[in-house]
Amino acid sequence: MDSDPHIVVAGAGSIGCFVGGLLAAAGRNVTLLVRPRIAAEIRAHGLTLTDLDGMAVQVRADAIGLSEDPACMEEADVVLVTVKSRSTDALGREIAQYAPRHAPVVSLQNGVTNAEVLRKRLPGRDVRAGMVAFNVVPMGQGCYHRAVEGDVVVEAGPGDLAAVMQAPGLECVESRDIESVxxxxxxxxxxxxxxxxxxxxxxxxxxxxxxxxxxxxxxxxxxxxxxxxxxxxxxxxxxxxxxxxxxxxxxxxxxxxxxxxxxxxxxxxxxxxxxxxxxxxxxxxxxxxxxxxxxxxxxxxxxxxxxxxxxxxxxxxxxxxxxxxxxxxxxxxxxxxxxxx
CATH class of the missing domain: 1.10.1040.10 (N-(1-d-carboxylethyl)-l-norvaline Dehydrogenase; domain 2)
Structure with missing residues (x-):
């Protein structure tokens, strides 16, 4: 994987904006694929990421990529999927159309079937299940607040994805028993x-x-x-x-x-x-x-x-x-x- 991988957070809502924002704050090359309302909010206010332990991270609007077009995945080295479960299949089709075959695809969604849905749409690709242990509250004006402690867990596989997805304030570990997690x-x-x-x-x-x-x-x-x-x-x-x-x-x-x-x-x-x-x-x-x-x-x-x-x-x-x-x-x-x- 590239030493400075381009990370696309596909379907960035509360979890996606929080995870993507912390990665961008750590200097990662991040693009959020977002709905127009969220894109407008971030363009106007940037991102403010807080938690119950007093963390407060500011991300300027020009420090993170914003797109409403799935074609932004064409240059992705990693795709983090954060859409609701009902949208997984549709997003899988867009990933198949736009994202390079070498880019790992990581599901950071609720539920237990999303990675399998993505694998059916993306045969032969590196698709990983994942789990986010915390919840994020949208506060408005680009502010997202982590209200419960926890880490990100991703399915173990080739390369060191956990290192790519780790940043100050964001712990990520790999698991060989992701199904139990x-x-x-x-x-x-x-x-x-x-x-x-x-x-x-x-x-x-x-x-x-x-x-x-x-x-x-x-x-x-x-x-x-x-x-x-x-x-x-x-x-x-x-x-x-x-x-x-x-x-x-x-x-x-x-x-x-x-x-x-x-x-x-x-x-x-x-x-x-x-x-x-x-x-x-x-x-x-x-x-x-x-x-x-x-x-x-x-x-x-x-x-x-x-x-x-x-x-x-x-x-x-x-x-x-x-x-x-x-x-x-x-x-x-x-x-x-x-x-x-």
Whole structure:
């Protein structure tokens, strides 16, 4: 790989702007393939990248490439894919059309099937799965705030991609067991939908035992499906994957003492689905709870909680009224109504 590779971040939203911005701040040659609204915002204000530990990085608009044309991938040495899962196939076609065959393609997306979708569109190319352990909050005027700690993990392969994707404030490591890493993050991401439906910031939601108990039941249901399918997700907490529901169900006084690391979140942070609903965009519910439901059907494992969450989220999307501000009790009532008599 070139000593100064041209990195194109394809579909740069919150994660893409944050990762690409930190790489550009470290002197990397970066182009963001972005929507017109985001391009205009960055041209006007540059990028400001912050985190809950006090990091504040400024990137001038002329220090990072901006394009709304996928032809910008023609000179890419690395393509980082950060679009929503529903757009992966379409972007794969554009990568096939424009990006050089030698350029590694790295999926930094939620869900567990995106790399496989890209491989089908890009046969014979170096396509890597990846995982971003943190979430990023769009603050407006080119400001993106990392609200939860975590690293970037990419699938191990030829060359030292982790070194290319590493910068001050951005840790990147390679893994030879990326599937377990992705499934572990998948389980964590199941709370995205509950957080959006609650209308609460993540920290406030986690401090509510009613929400945690529903999170625990949803997690246990999904974990049962993964076990039935022979999938072994990696834990992202000191607690084993199968035991996390027990921790979530603890009374507040005990939970707040034992799980302080889980609560190291910016007080205003919300899951990405919250911003999808607020902006009237489709969510990634089909790639998360929808995946649990589909795999449960294949394995013969009932998934009433995840199916209910899919139904309620689809209703919220159709309503286009922003955050529903539901309670865990109202969702359990929905579950009871849908249960066969």
């Amino acid at each position: 992705q499934w572990g993050k998948f389980l964590m991401n199941l709370n995205n939908a509950l957080n959006a439906l609650s209308g609460l910031p993540l920290q406030e939601q986690l401090k509510n035992r009613g929400w945690r108990r529903l999170m625990a039941d949803q997690w246990a249901e999904a974990y049962s499906v993964l076990k039935a399918c022979g999938i072994k997700p990696k834990s992202f907490t000191p607690v084993p994957v199968g035991a996390l529901p027990l921790v979530l169900r603890l009374p507040n006084a005990i939970f707040l003492r034992l799980a302080s690391a889980m609560l190291k979140i910016d007080p205003q942070a919300r899951a990405s689905m919250s911003y999808d609903l607020m902006e009237g965009r489709p969510t990634e519910i089909d790639a998360l709870q929808g995946m649990v439901v589909r795999k449960g059907a294949e394995a013969g494992v009932p998934t009433p909680i995840n199916a209910m969450v899919v139904d309620v989220m689809k209703t919220a999307e159709l309503a286009e009224e922003g955050l529903p501000n539901l309670t865990p009790e109202s969702l359990r009532a929905e579950l009871s109504q849908n249960r066969p008599s």
